[in-house]
Amino acid sequence: MPERPRVYRTDALILTRGPLGEADSVFTLFSPEVGKFDAVARGVRKAQSRLRGHLEALSCVHVQLATGRTFDVITQVAPIDPFRALRDDLEKGALAQYVAEVVVHATAERHPQPELYALAMLTLSALAAGAPSHVCRYFEVHLLTLSGYDFHLDSCALCAGRLPPEGSSVAPQSGGLTCEACRGRGGPSVGVSSRAIKALRFARAQPLPEFMALRMDADLASELEAVLRLMVRQVVDREIRSARFLEQLRHLGPAPVGRIDEAQAAAEAMEAAGAPPGVH
């Protein structure tokens, strides 16, 4: 293995952030050139840190790193796209975290996957720009392909026979759709409607804007979500934890009108309290 340079620069998507020691944080970065890797930022939890403002999960940055023993150390950061919209909206943020978690589990350490990077960036940008939640389905369909999983959508994955309009099911262990006759032969499977199959094919064949424009009712959206969750589970071989949070959010009911009032509330409160001394 060639010796790694002492200092290097790269673009990176910050997938996760966790505390380390007293004031450091450890980040999982995903870079088109390096792949997924962990890096540490020293003192970044302190108010004086100059790196602090830009280093946040789900933002895209340009970083300079120094090669370290256990972790590479982040020495400089410049923002590329902070994806602020993902932080200001609970649903968007939760979907983006789901995407980030899938990327974490679908990638190997320091194994460059520029196409997956591009896909993740495309998905997060779309989410930040207000895309409907089914852009995550597009992400999943293409993630499967990029992970080397050939999702059989055009014929039965077991007998290669034609798929009848009804009665098909999806069997993750067999590699995709199976016809009625093969049902149950290729591991656990769930039934799938013909319009869901069409939507999956559409997602695979068309660019994202076309797929986003697809009108999707709640039934179809949740069917696709369930089918792809199974498939993704097969590829990453574990439960995606953020998916549970997405469920919980759904139970919470719609967003109340207006956002949390910040400055206005502060001003009002100070007025009401007669602005006590010492509070600025």
Add this chain to the structure above:
Amino acid sequence: MTAQSTPEPITRLIEAFNRLPGVGPKSAQRLAYHMLRVSSAEAEGLATAIINVKRRIRFCSVCLNITEHDPCGFCSDSRRDPAVLCVVEQALDILVVERTGAFRGRYHVMHGALNPIAGIGPDQLHLRELSRRVETGEVREVIMATNPNLEGEATAMYVHRLLAPMGVRVTRLARGLPSGADLEYTDDVTLARALEGRQELT
């Protein structure tokens, strides 16, 4: 190797120290050998202090702050305004807010922040207790004093969604320039927030 040459009680102590946050194997060894040198009284003092913390400290049944007496000092202090709740991620944050001397309401400790990737969802935070407090109708305002990072913000938004239907006002700490900061060295994100949260000079 060490297990054979070092007496068993010492290896056990080293292992125990090693499990503490921020203490590596070398520090753990140093601490363990230090404990050998100190007087018995001092060592027992440390041991009892640890035992007492575990035996006598519990969570306040109202705000989940750590306390010796239930309800805790803040919850039983009648001079503090029960209509304003400051919601914090961890008990330590109460001390930080208290130090400002600018808050005279009561607290609620969630013991964490939403972090779906790490498996910390709403059920892992003490939000049910918070809902119950707000449901009594006694609370007028809930101040979310969570960290201004992804998890903290998500938690603030989640709690807002959870409590807003109960007719309580949910606010969050303003974000902006720290006192004594230099505008030139401020990062864009913070400055943008500071602009949003600007205040009229009165």
